[in-house]
Amino acid sequence: MEKAPVIIVGAGLAGSLMAIYLAQKGLAVEIFESRPDMRKTAISAGRSINLALSDRGILPLQEVGVIDKVMAEAVKMPGRMLHSVEGKLQFAPYGKDSSQYINSISRGGLNQLLMTEAESYPNVNIRFNQKCTDINFDTCTITTEDYTTKAIKTFTGCTIIGGDGANSSVRNALENEIEGYKANVDWLEHGYKELSIPAMEDADFALEKNALHIWPRGNYMLIALPNADGSFTCTLFFPYHGEISFESLNSPEKVQAFFEKQFGDAVPHLVNLQEEFANNPVGKLGTLKCYPWIHSDKAALIGDAAHAIVPFYGQGMNASFEDCRVLNACIEEHGVGNWSAAYKAYQDLRKINGDAIGNLAVENFHEMRDHVADPTFRKKRTLEHILENTYDDYHSKYSLVTFQPAVSYAVARDLGNQQDALLMDLCKEVEDVESLDIPAIYEQLKALKASV
Ligand SMILES: Cc1cc2nc3c(=O)[nH]c(=O)nc-3n(C[C@H](O)[C@H](O)[C@H](O)COP(=O)(O)OP(=O)(O)OC[C@H]3O[C@@H](n4cnc5c(N)ncnc54)[C@H](O)[C@@H]3O)c2cc1C
Structure with missing residues (x-):
């Protein structure tokens, strides 16, 4: 000893x-x-x-x-809640059902x-x-x-x-x-700034409690994770420089107008937006x-x-x-x-x-800010969901990384990327994923798994 x-x-x-x-x-x-x-x-x-x-x-x-x-x-987050520019909400589960979730903790x-x-x-x-x-x-x-x-x-x-x-x-x-x-x-060309959504008066959550909220907007995004006290911590991932950037949002009026245009449904809840945007530091990534x-x-x-x-x-x-x-x-x-x-x-x-x-x-990063709102990506997510619920031994890339600790990150990356490429190709070609031959796709996925 x-x-x-x-x-x-x-x-x-x-x-x-x-x-x-x-x-x-x-x-x-x-x-x-x-x-x-x-x-x-x-x-x-x-x-x-x-x-x-x-x-x-x-x-x-x-x-x-x-x-x-x-x-x-901890607060359970079984999926992402996507917020469109118009304020429409869409919930996308992370795993095959609500038994698979990630946890927001302080x-x-x-x-x-x-x-x-x-x-x-x-x-x-x-x-x-x-x-x-x-x-x-x-x-x-x-x-x-x-x-x-x-x-x-x-x-x-x-x-x-x-x-x-x-x-x-x-x-x-x-x-x-x-x-x-x-x-x-x-270094990424994006930094991050934290903002907050306080709990409502009765300690209730201003947004859906059990979700990781995302406002995906192409080159940037806002996310919000729930806290046990009813508040949310939001993070704006944003370019440092350029037309839409930390550098260009250089007045309270510009910040307000930008948030109202892009994250309109979040603005009523971001009660300290101006103060936090002006005072909270920009973190490097x-x-x-x-x-x-x-x-x-x-x-x-x-x-x-x-x-x-x-x-x-x-x-x-x-x-x-x-x-x-x-x-x-x-x-x-x-x-x-x-x-x-x-x-x-x-x-x-x-x-x-x-x-x-x-x-x-x-x-x-690219997937969250660009693809999550992309129709082919959403079809792929639906297809993954069908596969996950039909075959116990199929796991999407997200699931391999997040819910399968017995699979190493290196295998999760290699297998996950190959699975993604196959499923995205299939989804590009169809309107409705239900029309696809699911057992045949599963056999292709099994072959991929055996080759990694
Ligand atoms: C915006 C953001 C969001 C994140 N979200 C997530 C998430 O959702 N999930 C997740 O899994 N990870 C997340 N992470 C990553 C996570 O924060 C880190 O991976 C994690 O904190 C690493 O832990 P650590 O103990 O290695 O380092 P740290 O948490 O940084 O701890 C290092 C400690 O060492 C001390 N220290 C530093 N230098 C010295 C020194 N010279 N002498 C003595 N002490 C020293 C520091 O004070 C600190 O206490 C996020 C990171 C960021 C930036």
Whole structure:
């Protein structure tokens, strides 16, 4: 058994969950978190206010025994509610029926719950206000700077896990340490701004509660996810520059006119639109790919530190939790303390899948903003629905990614894209998908599955 503690940098979603896994193995864990304790200080949990949790994220939360507490505050979303420019609504289920759904949860609430759970183990200690600024991999020593006093300290552990998000200090240190290290971010030409729809007076929901609302408008879109208190958090994904962009909506009058024209049915509920549009920051959206994720027995990256992705599949956190589950399984397989073998196995299993979900997420951006409202896409969705309800072993691409954690992201991408191409071609040629030969299509899909 290790004597020196495992160091985790970052008490975010992945870092806190990983600490619970390691604590349950009896390992001592020291977490260094740059921000103050969000349970005591009113700070933003960072980025989106709420998140979609789905089966890949649920599985690890089940494994460590916290899922019931998490689900107590979740709002089920069994499908998308599409809002047309005219305000017409159309509900499109995500899965074959209402038993398949994703869950809207509070980012801050979940992060706090995981920290509290981690600290309930006597062998876990979280040090807040401690920003990792440097790492000596030879001695497994991190240097930290105190957020308030600016005091510099060092701490030595047996190994270092980087759960410190997209701008990871551990990844930066690996980049300095390992010759030929590769790290690249592909930025989208779109950013995002959060807006809100408050709960109605009786704490009721102003829009359908059990849905992820989308206003798809080609080059941009607005989405809204429900919160347990009756409010919705909306996110506008919008170009930075151009004719219709954050840059061009540069006066309250333009913002008002634009929203009334494009998102007319949302406007009466966006009661703080002007204030929020003027004051809320524009967040950046990028896909990070890096390699390696590990350094011998010294370090491994998890979560966004290894693979920050754009949020259009709602999978960043889910993928991060899946990293923790896989890393834990690799530690179990190779024995506690055999870090280099466990890390190597983890990287072999996860890197390919981190890349795959990164690609899928960018592809889904195009699907959500352009295709969701496209007639052929809608026919394809109807056909997928028929197939899902007729054949238990057929899963659409969305379902493979979201509801089938036993299928890796890489397989979900390859199989899903081939299925999509086949079904879109078929749907282009018919008015009514009911006229298609469903058993014959199923046989073609089975052949595709066998070939992936
Ligand atoms: C707009 C938006 C919407 C999203 N929606 C979804 C969704 O619906 N579903 C989903 O699954 N995912 C979603 N995501 C992705 C999700 O937010 C991330 O994948 C997830 O937060 C990754 O968790 P993490 O713990 O790796 O990183 P983070 O949550 O970023 O946590 C990193 C932690 O490390 C700390 N830290 C950073 N640097 C240091 C340092 N130098 N020293 C010490 N501590 C440090 C930070 O303070 C933070 O606490 C969304 C992302 C965005 C931007």
